[in-house]
Amino acid sequence: MKYYSIQVDATPDSSHMEQTTFILRYVLETTTQEQNITSLVLDQLKVWELPLHNCRGQCYDNGANMAGKDNGVQAQILELYKYALFTPCAAHSLYLVRANAAECCPTVTTFFGTVQKLYTFMSVSPQCWEILLKCIPCSLHGQSHTRWSERIDAVRPVAAHLPGILLAIGSVSKLNLSPEAKVTVDGLHDYFNSFPAVIMSAIWIKVLLAIDRRNKVLQARKATIDVEVKNLDSLTDDLS
Incomplete structure (x- = not known):
């Protein structure tokens, strides 16, 4: 040494x-x-x-x-x-699969990136956050690169309350915003009002929930190899 x-x-x-x-x-x-x-x-x-x-x-x-x-x-x-x-490790292998899946193409990376941008923009301003909570019955959540369960929390409100989110973005756009903030709001509205946003939110909430259920089983203390294999097989069937 x-x-x-x-x-x-x-x-x-x-x-x-x-x-x-x-x-x-x-x-x-x-x-x-x-x-x-x-x-x-x-x-x-x-x-x-x-x-x-x-x-x-x-x-x-x-x-x-x-x-x-x-x-x-x-x-x-x-x-x-x-x-x-x-x-x-089965749980870590599954983590790598979903991490790579979320970066597999520009459409997917754009979706997750825009979901994160929505949270960042709304959460930095108490006024914007208050408007958001008046339009949807839940909070937005940020994403983590290491805790994939947080991605479910980030995608769930988008998938369940997209019309309300669009209403909130529209209300925020009427505020006295800086030019930079105005560009961001317009970009968020254009994206979440698009067909790719609807499709991506519907697909990824299903994918993330299915993976999360299996991941909890894989990390259980009493999980055995045969249980892990059955859960991974059922995950493949659910996503096929």
Whole structure:
């Protein structure tokens, strides 16, 4: 070890005792990240006195350092013992499928981008937000690149209350807006009054709800492989 960084944080616990955490982060010059993680796994198995030759499976996310075909942790452990078969995390695999699906074509990226733009524009102004809440019975929500459940919350009001959203945009356009805001409002109205917006909202609310239901099953503590397979098969049937 040559270069390192430190991180210190202190906070009182539930008994009002000050607890200080000291973290030392470093990179070994002689080994790769994959080798470090593999060594960590093997060393911990030794501490627990669990022989590797009794291992029958590995499960990680789809990151290259863990699932890499040639140099990932799964490959290095599989090289040591061929029966430690690797199975990628089903929930993470499903996440990658829907993330790539949402970026598959300009029409889809435009839809999600405009939904986010609508939320951003309405939420920065209390006056605009008040107008919106008078036109639809629910709030708009922003999107997250990591929490896909938030995309459902973002698309649901658009799919369910598109006429009300158009009414709100029309009311906002009558306010004393800056030239830039006026251009944004006109663009939002033109898009959400278009056929692609109607089609995209109808399609994606169905897709996102179907995926979210299966994702909750996949992440359940008692989920088994056969349950996961059945849920993924039913998801394919629902979306076909």
